[in-house]
Amino acid sequence: xxSIRWKVTFIITRQRSKSKCYQQPFLLEVDxxxxxxxxxxxxxxxxxxxxxxxHACHHSxxxxxxxxxxxxxxxxxxxxxxxVTQDGGTVHIExxxxxxxLSDLVVDMSTFFLRLEQVNAATVLPLQEACLPGEIxxxxxxxxxxYERLVDCIECGLCISACPTALTSSSYQGPATLAAxxxxxxxxxxxxxxxxxxxxxxxxxxxxxxxxxxxxxxxxDPAARIMNLRRRILTQHIRxxxxxxxxxxxxx
Amino acid sequence: xxxxNKPHVIIIGAGFTGCAxxxxxxxxxxxxxxxxxxxxxxxxxxxxxxxxxxxxxYCVNDPEAALxxxxxxxxxxxxxxxxxxxxxxxxxxxxxxDLAYADSFIEGIxxxxxxxxxxxxxxxxxxxxxxxxxxxxxxxxxxxxxxxLRLALAFAATSKENGAHFLLHHEVQELMVDGQGNICGVKTxxxxxxxxxDIKGDMVVNATGAWAGQIAGLAGVRVPVIPTPGVMVAYNQxxxxxxxxxxxxxxxxxxxxxxxxxxxxxxxxxxxEDVDYIPVTDEQIRLMYERACALVPAIRQAHQRGAxxxxxxxxxxxxxxxxxxxTFKCYDHQESDGVTGFVTITGxxxxxxxxxxxxxxxxxxRKLGILAExxxxxxxxxxxxxxxxxxxx
Numbered sequence: 001x002x003s004i005r006w007k008v009t010f011i012i013t014r015q016r017s018k019s020k021c022y023q024q025p026f027l028l029e030v031d032x033x034x035x036x037x038x039x040x041x042x043x044x045x046x047x048x049x050x051x052x053x054x055h056a057c058h059h060s061x062x063x064x065x066x067x068x069x070x071x072x073x074x075x076x077x078x079x080x081x082x083x084v085t086q087d088g089g090t091v092h093i094e095x096x097x098x099x100x101x102l103s104d105l106v107v108d109m110s111t112f113f114l115r116l117e118q119v120n121a122a123t124v125l126p127l128q129e130a131c132l133p134g135e136i137x138x139x140x141x142x143x144x145x146x147y148e149r150l151v152d153c154i155e156c157g158l159c160i161s162a163c164p165t166a167l168t169s170s171s172y173q174g175p176a177t178l179a180a181x182x183x184x185x186x187x188x189x190x191x192x193x194x195x196x197x198x199x200x201x202x203x204x205x206x207x208x209x210x211x212x213x214x215x216x217x218x219x220x221d222p223a224a225r226i227m228n229l230r231r232r233i234l235t236q237h238i239r240x241x242x243x244x245x246x247x248x249x250x251x252x
Numbered sequence: 253x254x255x256x257n258k259p260h261v262i263i264i265g266a267g268f269t270g271c272a273x274x275x276x277x278x279x280x281x282x283x284x285x286x287x288x289x290x291x292x293x294x295x296x297x298x299x300x301x302x303x304x305x306x307x308x309x310y311c312v313n314d315p316e317a318a319l320x321x322x323x324x325x326x327x328x329x330x331x332x333x334x335x336x337x338x339x340x341x342x343x344x345x346x347x348x349x350d351l352a353y354a355d356s357f358i359e360g361i362x363x364x365x366x367x368x369x370x371x372x373x374x375x376x377x378x379x380x381x382x383x384x385x386x387x388x389x390x391x392x393x394x395x396x397x398x399x400x401l402r403l404a405l406a407f408a409a410t411s412k413e414n415g416a417h418f419l420l421h422h423e424v425q426e427l428m429v430d431g432q433g434n435i436c437g438v439k440t441x442x443x444x445x446x447x448x449x450d451i452k453g454d455m456v457v458n459a460t461g462a463w464a465g466q467i468a469g470l471a472g473v474r475v476p477v478i479p480t481p482g483v484m485v486a487y488n489q490x491x492x493x494x495x496x497x498x499x500x501x502x503x504x505x506x507x508x509x510x511x512x513x514x515x516x517x518x519x520x521x522x523x524x525e526d527v528d529y530i531p532v533t534d535e536q537i538r539l540m541y542e543r544a545c546a547l548v549p550a551i552r553q554a555h556q557r558g559a560x561x562x563x564x565x566x567x568x569x570x571x572x573x574x575x576x577x578x579t580f581k582c583y584d585h586q587e588s589d590g591v592t593g594f595v596t597i598t599g600x601x602x603x604x605x606x607x608x609x610x611x612x613x614x615x616x617x618r619k620l621g622i623l624a625e626x627x628x629x630x631x632x633x634x635x636x637x638x639x640x641x642x643x644x645x
Contacts, residue, residue, distance in 0.1 A: 016444070016445060017445045038531075045528045046529070050443055054294070055291065055298065056292070056299070057298050058560035059559075061302070061400070061486075061512055062298060062400060064298070078557050103421070103443070106421070109640060110643070113637040114637075114640075117635055117638065123334040123335070124333070127493070147493040148337055149337050149339075149511075149513075150512045219513060
């Protein structure tokens, strides 16, 4: 942080339940290295106590504070003012898209959590399995015991908000869920999740816009995982063409 | 709100304590409404360091808190496993003053029955190559890291399964008082819809942590809670696997905690009056950086990812900051102030939230004449995601 101060106008999209939304400006004096979420909390504390927003950990582990900042999905607790505007500039804050708005910046993510729960998305994994596909697993080799960590996906919903396919199809499983299936399932091992993925609302609905990976604040790279899952499913289909099941053979 | 003839308890605050208390009381058959002006864990709870304490940090100066921690550490690992990275912690000595603390540390740790293993410095460095190589002594303890929001949500989700209601973004503005001066409910402002809602209850539990003094003030009673914030800085690389503690009297910036892909250093300790917004200052961030580099020099190659502040609710006495106990206290305002229908729970650590809830629920049961045993010690919590599946209230 520095001693420099900028004047920045925050234009926040406001909405009370069921009434029309409107935009409200707040002029703030900020430190350019301050995080957006801290400014929003300040607006609530000193300017308008009716402002509603979600937040908890303030350091990108909980995924509660996702919003659209100047039209781009951001985890506001780790987004510095400097990275989105300049002195005298404006910052537009909107709720995430593709979720129903409860009020102001708070959206209803219940369907999103339901989908993750349905596929039993992992929360904690052994260190070696918690990495990106193809990522070099260079953790020190320990002779005794194994380490674990909370997985990369913080379930913030930014990928759903950025996804043009989710915008047009509410039944689409969405990047986070498909990424969780990719991470949790070996082919042939968990048929239920693979069936969900190998479906018109699964990996085949994705139009490869890659917006999910562009906005993901947490290294999940859902788009790459979706492509990887497609490859695995296709491989399985092609293999099954050449190796008929014993039952099928009997029926002929 | 209450559609049954079960006693209705209103809990103010959906941080760790409020959510855990909702879980405990719902299991004991109460009708529960939790009112929270923000979101789940949007105050102190969300902004905790995320350290699942073994109690080792407090074993010398604050054995009461240490004993609570080690017991609850084991319990949380049993009931809330999906929210926890459990890789253990290491206390390291880097200078003579650290070494001089070792004897009292071992004595304290043994008297609190915390499992400890002395490690050879070479062995520690083989496991944790990013640590300061000048380690003089090292001890392994059962520390861990947790995800704060998910831990609170897991308690809240389980309480919902047992019938509890949550009113988020409902700010308590007044306490309702009956003709005899008893607290009989809360007047809230629903910030989603901008309307006022009154909720009647048989008992109001003030579980607002650092804000407990303010809510108690609405009832005209005093709670000696001293909001004591500390700063945390998160870096963008996971440089250690164990929680790294400096082997010395608890001080500023002496814990580096691995969490997801990050390393989080904390913390400081000072007191404030207003807890609604506490700025993070440059000096504190610089101090954390220096301290973090002393423990894990590789932090120099990492970048700051976040910096945040949270206000511990410490129970006041004549001493200041670091010397205040981390234990918790439950106040029966009938006993202390002659106000019935109102209890306050505050103090404590995230690690001890279940025990705090148990004690509060015991008190509520006693006061309402309900005979029910606490069942939260063994019962595994449901998936935190289910909090959202049961609707938003």
